[in-house]
Amino acid sequence: MRNELTSFAQSLAADFSVNFGILPVEQIPFCPELRQACAKNVCGNYGKNWMCPPLVGEIDALIARAKQREYALVYNKVFPLEDSFDFEGMMAGQQQFKQDARGIASRARAAFPAPLLLGAGGCEYCQECAARRGEPCASPANAMPSLESYGIQVSTLASLCGLRYVNGQNTVTYFGGILV
Numbered sequence: 001m002r003n004e005l006t007s008f009a010q011s012l013a014a015d016f017s018v019n020f021g022i023l024p025v026e027q028i029p030f031c032p033e034l035r036q037a038c039a040k041n042v043c044g045n046y047g048k049n050w051m052c053p054p055l056v057g058e059i060d061a062l063i064a065r066a067k068q069r070e071y072a073l074v075y076n077k078v079f080p081l082e083d084s085f086d087f088e089g090m091m092a093g094q095q096q097f098k099q100d101a102r103g104i105a106s107r108a109r110a111a112f113p114a115p116l117l118l119g120a121g122g123c124e125y126c127q128e129c130a131a132r133r134g135e136p137c138a139s140p141a142n143a144m145p146s147l148e149s150y151g152i153q154v155s156t157l158a159s160l161c162g163l164r165y166v167n168g169q170n171t172v173t174y175f176g177g178i179l180v
């Protein structure tokens with residue numbers, strides 16, 4: 001499985017300009033307390049997005065689901081900013097990353113049985129999450145929760161798999177993961 005995942009990751013690096021690292025899922029230090037940060041609702045998605053806490057599910061169940069997989073392919077992509085206050089640049093980078101993550105997810109679904117796909121921030125597959133209207137998820141097959149919603153500390157994960165969490169002045173870096 002590891003060789004297969006490495007080949008897959010190399011193709012992603014070539015086609016999506018991402019950096020990647022691979023580690024056994026058993027080495028990921030899951031941290032249920034991370035969800036407390038989500039509960040502060042700084043982003044406004046708490047309880048308003050099917051892929052964000054608390055709607056995404058109980059943390060223990062999510063961690064158990066992640067631990068059913070053997071390896072994690074972690075990828076990141078670095079985007080330039082005009083300066084460290086370039087909020088528009090950060091949002092543009094995030095949108096580009098989410099688009100790339102959807103393309104990567106599609107390839108992962110074709111390559112592996114039941115991959116667990118985790119991204120950066122709340123799911124934005126729909127223009128407005130159906131949770132805001134009190135309706136069921138409009139596209140469960142394409143919905144993507146974040147690494148943090150599964151209790152994964154991204155900075156720790158990055159160092160464990162040999163990726164840099166911070167990539168220099170005037171840049172922003174986003175992370176995603178594929179657990180197989």
Ligand code: SF4
Pocket residue numbers: 049050051123124125126127128129130131136137138139140142143144
């Ligand atoms: S697919 Fe649409 S409805 Fe489902 S979680 Fe994502 S944004 Fe919400």
